[in-house]
Amino acid sequence: MSLVNGTEIFKAAREGHYAVGAFNTNNLEWTRAILGAAQETNTPILIQTSMGAAKYMGGYELCKNLVEQTIKSMNITVPVIMHLDHGNYEAAKECIEVGYNSVMFDGHDLPFEENLAKTKEIVALAHAKGISVEAEVGSIGGEEDGIVGAGELADVEEAKQLAAAGPDYLAVGIGNIHGVYPENWQGLSFDRLEELAAEIKIPLVLHGGSGIPKEQILKAIDMGIAKVNVNTEQQIAWSKAVKAYYAADKDEAEKGFDPRKVLAPGTKAIKDTVESRIEWFGTPAVK
Numbered sequence: 001m002s003l004v005n006g007t008e009i010f011k012a013a014r015e016g017h018y019a020v021g022a023f024n025t026n027n028l029e030w031t032r033a034i035l036g037a038a039q040e041t042n043t044p045i046l047i048q049t050s051m052g053a054a055k056y057m058g059g060y061e062l063c064k065n066l067v068e069q070t071i072k073s074m075n076i077t078v079p080v081i082m083h084l085d086h087g088n089y090e091a092a093k094e095c096i097e098v099g100y101n102s103v104m105f106d107g108h109d110l111p112f113e114e115n116l117a118k119t120k121e122i123v124a125l126a127h128a129k130g131i132s133v134e135a136e137v138g139s140i141g142g143e144e145d146g147i148v149g150a151g152e153l154a155d156v157e158e159a160k161q162l163a164a165a166g167p168d169y170l171a172v173g174i175g176n177i178h179g180v181y182p183e184n185w186q187g188l189s190f191d192r193l194e195e196l197a198a199e200i201k202i203p204l205v206l207h208g209g210s211g212i213p214k215e216q217i218l219k220a221i222d223m224g225i226a227k228v229n230v231n232t233e234q235q236i237a238w239s240k241a242v243k244a245y246y247a248a249d250k251d252e253a254e255k256g257f258d259p260r261k262v263l264a265p266g267t268k269a270i271k272d273t274v275e276s277r278i279e280w281f282g283t284p285a286v287k
């Protein structure tokens with residue numbers, strides 16, 4: 001198995017009351033760590049690039065080729081979905097063009113009617129090529145790679161209209177935010193999730209998965225969340241491991257300055273974090 005779209009995988013997750021994790025990549029090591037975690041646990045996985053990460057790495061085509069070639073070289077056999085995270089209209093179109101398997105069109109900052117119209121357009125373009133689409137209703141709070149959302153609860157009527165535009169999964173604002181949660185965070189709004197899940201039958205997506213207590217994540221999954229996005233937790237794990245390497249003066253030891261040695265503990269830390277989240281989400285092993 002290699003690259004696949006996300007439609008059936010997330011539909012099965014919602015029906016089965018489990019989730020499949022969506023993890024952001026930044027470079028070769030992150031890609032290897034995320035794919036390695038999926039293979040080790042024998043579970044499907046979604047690997048995604050934000051617009052900022054794709055720009056950093058050299059463009060969408062390069063990212064798609066990187067993931068594709070890494071799947072080959074690592075002999076990855078589990079299903080992998082290559083996804084655009086928080087794409088604007090142009091980015092979504094470009095990723096459809098270069099052959100991502102799934103794209104998020106994030107029109108939260110547009111007037112609702114325009115978000116709706118552009119979501120419809122992206123759905124038509126993507127579906128013509130067998131590519132899945134994630135849409136977003138209500139903004140996800142916090143900041144990720146320059147995409148800033150104030151954080152609001154998704155409006156149920158808007159969510160219904162957006163779901164009717166044909167996306168395969170829908171990101172919902174339920175009090176979640178990107179990045180580290182503030183001390184005074186109120187937690188997820190299960191009341192709003194319940195209202196949304198009652199009206200919307202396509203898989204729901206929880207962004208800002210880092211730092212949400214496990215019980216809240218499990219409850220949200222049970223209620224209809226089928227895709228959980230996690231990014232900051234891997235960044236923190238990576239950063240701590242690299243810091244520990246230098247703090248222990250390992251770079252001073254026998255060729256410890258070799259970048260392959262410097263990057264190894266950070267790569268392992270990302271892989272361990274991803275594996276632990278796969279376990280939380282209850283993603284079943286591939287048969």
Ligand code: 13P
Nearest residue numbers: 179207208210229231232
């Ligand atoms: P965190 O970085 O807060 O885990 O959010 C990830 C995310 O939602 C990516 O879209």
